[in-house]
């Protein structure tokens with residue numbers, strides 16, 4: 427398998443994958459507790475300079491002294507992101523960018539997206555993930571803004587451990603100690619506190635040479651049934667002319683992903699890509715990783731101190747169904763910056779609430795758990811998803827888009843369940859079999875309470 431992958435992806439990518447797959451973070455260090463008082467070096471230290479870098483200029487513009495510690499280079503991004511037009515608005519509403527600058531970050535807009543299921547139908551939707559964003563340019567500009575606003579950016583610097591005291595947190599940065607009144611843990615899936623119960627291993631990247639319609643995005647698509655206990659899904663978003671971002675992924679419970687999963691998934695990506703999309707595919711920029719998700723059916727990821735604030739993937743407060751961390755980050759970064767500033771301004775510090783919970787997430791986590799354990803019958807899950815998306819489509823574009831954009835109301839969700847059950851009466855039995863009685867009872871209770 428590795429030979430085929432080496433040939434298609436190149437030795438360097440294979441090496442990076444094997445490294446990521448095998449990587450076990452070293453045990454954290456524990457720097458001395460910072461002394462009480464207000465002598466911290468910074469107000470906020472952000473550990474990790476990936477997408478959460480958005481927080482840095484927002485905090486600095488509120489007058490806070492901010493440091494970003496990134497083990498690579500802060501703002502270097504190896505991903506591509508899509509969002510709908512309204513989801514991009516916080517970028518200019520927050521004052522970080524002008525509306526024209528945001529417009530210039532969009533490399534493609536498409537007419538509609540589609541969810542389609544093997545053996546079932548195609549279910550189009552408009553206004554969802556239909557703007558492809560130049561992720562590299564976005565974060566490069568965020569970094570420039572951060573530096574202009576006085577943020578201290580430490581590149582190639584790893585947070586090796588941290589100790590929270592009463593008034594501050596001490597961070598061990600490659601053996602040097604840096605202190606901050608709060609630490610924002612934005613280390614993504616590798617944070618020691620990233621204990622979310624679901625994970626979405628994802629591989630793929632920007633591909634040239636595919637024969638796809640640049641005006642249509644594949645939001646979710648399956649081309650086969652359950653194999654080896656997993657339902658693999660594809661996603662393809664046309665980007666710059668001649669380029670398409672293509673991902674292959676599966677949903678899993680966090681403990682169910684063995685070492686080597688990303689290498690195996692990439693091998694599958696290359697082997698099955700010709701059956702998914704026509705053309706002479708050439709991988710231009712590989713992107714891969716694990717996206718955490720929290721089902722809301724168990725405990726949330728938690729930091730050990732109110733002075734350590736989980737953010738982004740470490741907190742996994744985005745949709746457990748779509749794993750759209752980008753859209754969630756756009757909604758969150760500006761209010762989170764204000765909440766942190768308010769908490770540090772008060773006479774008595776209290777951990778700020780960075781994530782007002784979207785009501786829909788209390789319901790959709792069960793669906794994600796169901797996809798994570800799809801059961802032994804190869805096409806049962808495709809049948810269920812097809813019935814669910816046909817039901818969603820029958821509720822109209824707004825309801826369909828609302829589910830994928832985390833803004834569906836509880837009453838709408840119940841109507842969606844009712845319509846799905848009408849199309850597929852076995853749905854409750856199937857859910858009971860896969861979720862287990864406890865999770866099903868917890869979930870059912872929530873749905874019932876939401877209607878009171």
Ligand SMILES: Cc1cc2nc3c(=O)[nH]c(=O)nc-3n(C[C@H](O)[C@H](O)[C@H](O)COP(=O)(O)OP(=O)(O)OC[C@H]3O[C@@H](n4cnc5c(N)ncnc54)[C@H](O)[C@@H]3O)c2cc1C
Nearest residue numbers: 474476477478497584585613614714715738739750751752
């Ligand atoms: C392949 C892939 C494709 C994706 N596609 C989409 C998409 O299309 N749409 C969407 O909405 N979401 C997508 N996501 C999810 C989205 O990218 C994440 O939700 C988002 O990047 C999370 O931001 P973050 O800042 O929490 O973490 P990241 O952006 O992952 O950043 C974490 C940063 O922390 C750094 N770091 C880690 N440990 C340390 C340490 N000890 N010290 C210092 N630095 C450290 C890392 O180097 C990294 O730069 C995708 C994710 C992956 C993996």
